[in-house]
Amino acid sequence: xxxxxxxxxxxxxxxxxxxxxxxxxxxxxxxxxxxxxxxxxxxxxxxxxxxxxxxxxxxxxxxxxxxxxxxxxxxxxxxxxxxxxxxxxxxxxxxxxxxxxxxxxxxxxxxxxxxxxxxxxxxxxxxxxxxxxxxxxxxxxxxxxxxxxxxxxxxxxxxxxxxxxxxxxxxxxxxxxxxxxxxxxxxxxxxxxxxxxxxxxxxxxxxxxxxxxxxxxxxxxxxxxxxxxxxxxxxxxxxxxxxxxxxxxxxxxxxxxxxxxxxxxxxxxxxxxxxxxxxxxxxxxxxxxxxxxxxxxxxxxxxxxxxxxxxxxxxxxxxxxxxxxxxxxxxxxxx
Amino acid sequence: xxxxxxxxxxxxxxxxxxxxxxxxxxxxxxxxxxxxxxxxxxxxxxxxxxxxxxxxxxxxxxxxxxxxxxxxxxxxxxxxxxxxxxxxxxxxxxxxxxxxxxxxxxxxxxxxxxxxxxxxxxxxxxxxxxxxxxxxxxxxxxxxxxx
Numbered sequence: 386x387x388x389x390x391x392x393x394x395x396x397x398x399x400x401x402x403x404x405x406x407x408x409x410x411x412x413x414x415x416x417x418x419x420x421x422x423x424x425x426x427x428x429x430x431x432x433x434x435x436x437x438x439x440x441x442x443x444x445x446x447x448x449x450x451x452x453x454x455x456x457x458x459x460x461x462x463x464x465x466x467x468x469x470x471x472x473x474x475x476x477x478x479x480x481x482x483x484x485x486x487x488x489x490x491x492x493x494x495x496x497x498x499x500x501x502x503x504x505x506x507x508x509x510x511x512x513x514x515x516x517x518x519x520x521x522x523x524x525x526x527x528x529x530x531x532x533x534x535x536x537x538x539x540x541x542x543x544x545x546x547x548x549x550x551x552x553x554x555x556x557x558x559x560x561x562x563x564x565x566x567x568x569x570x571x572x573x574x575x576x577x578x579x580x581x582x583x584x585x586x587x588x589x590x591x592x593x594x595x596x597x598x599x600x601x602x603x604x605x606x607x608x609x610x611x612x613x614x615x616x617x618x619x620x621x622x623x624x625x626x627x628x629x630x631x632x633x634x635x636x637x638x639x640x641x642x643x644x645x646x647x648x649x650x651x652x653x654x655x656x657x658x659x660x661x662x663x664x665x666x667x668x669x670x671x672x673x674x675x676x677x678x679x680x681x682x683x684x685x686x687x688x689x690x691x692x693x694x695x696x697x698x699x700x701x702x703x704x705x706x707x708x709x710x711x712x713x714x715x716x717x718x719x720x
Numbered sequence: 721x722x723x724x725x726x727x728x729x730x731x732x733x734x735x736x737x738x739x740x741x742x743x744x745x746x747x748x749x750x751x752x753x754x755x756x757x758x759x760x761x762x763x764x765x766x767x768x769x770x771x772x773x774x775x776x777x778x779x780x781x782x783x784x785x786x787x788x789x790x791x792x793x794x795x796x797x798x799x800x801x802x803x804x805x806x807x808x809x810x811x812x813x814x815x816x817x818x819x820x821x822x823x824x825x826x827x828x829x830x831x832x833x834x835x836x837x838x839x840x841x842x843x844x845x846x847x848x849x850x851x852x853x854x855x856x857x858x859x860x861x862x863x864x865x866x867x
Contacts, residue, residue: 406764407763414792417746420743421786422742429742434746436746441763441764478763568761579763
């Protein structure tokens, strides 16, 4: 869906950019005027001026844009074939080649990728695949047209949320691949080169280059979370009918542990220290699923135990599977 | 070319019979730094100033001078840029010169609706200068951007 969206964005860019390149380099623009006038009652018509002309020069302009929208996620342990997607658009008025180069930024991120390759979309299916062409040049890109470029990286082991930023720079070349030189001297009657590009993330104004930064981010490890709730089971006055938290009442605690780590959690133990007014009274168990204090249903998981030593209650959950929850129940009385 | 031919014919037949001889010439300029120079380094988006010069080399006054400039199709007229030195009337066409009127009355068709024409829709500019004295010059001008 994301790839589809970026394709739509590209197509939208393409359609609004219809005029961007403008009149073709090399076009001759002619202007002339006609005149009629009257002298002493006699009219002269159809006088034509000279024809003024100039030749349209070559406007070198391009846009490089990182199109993923959000940071591309990579695994903490290192990853392969992670793809940053860019568009390179010729916004000048002539056919140009575009050289492609990647720079790893040296500040503002935490790690560099181990290796990368540059691909140009060529297999007709949006999104990178190994059947796209590994290239460092876009050949003969017509004015007002775009190509999708991929940086495909291998990433090293890194820390949670770390960023790796890569700048893709495209440099406009002649349609034969030759280096373009801006005509800085007086204008010639032929087609001169005029650099009209803006500054990108890693280049200057009017340098026939444009660039954009794409970002990889290490997926943060999930966590094991603990939450605690309680409910009153009975009291010496009301019994089990609307019991209140008064001396002599029995309170049930429900300790819920959920695992969002992305892998099974092992050796999970939780300890809870009861305040002095509470005394551990047993009726404990650890069950699968979320807690429900009032019903406390479920069958105890074999091997998972709850035990108390003085005011310290220890709950041995042992293994909790990825994306699973377990609940420990125990009761206390209010002294 | 046909116009030119007619013009030459007209020129020849009238030159001998009148005492005023008016010519029109055109030139294009662009701004380089603070100076306007002959237009040559032009890329899409460059503003070009076209100046048409009328010169009366005869001894009599010429009157009712009508100058028509077809805007090159690669150029987009800049609103309110058409001017003349001295008194004149300026009207515009959006139909290739068949009819001329003021900007307020210029409409173009957009689908089935008629909407007020934008400067970029203009195809021709017409200046009407009342009088050009014998031996004098006058200019009319407009600005346009290369599409």
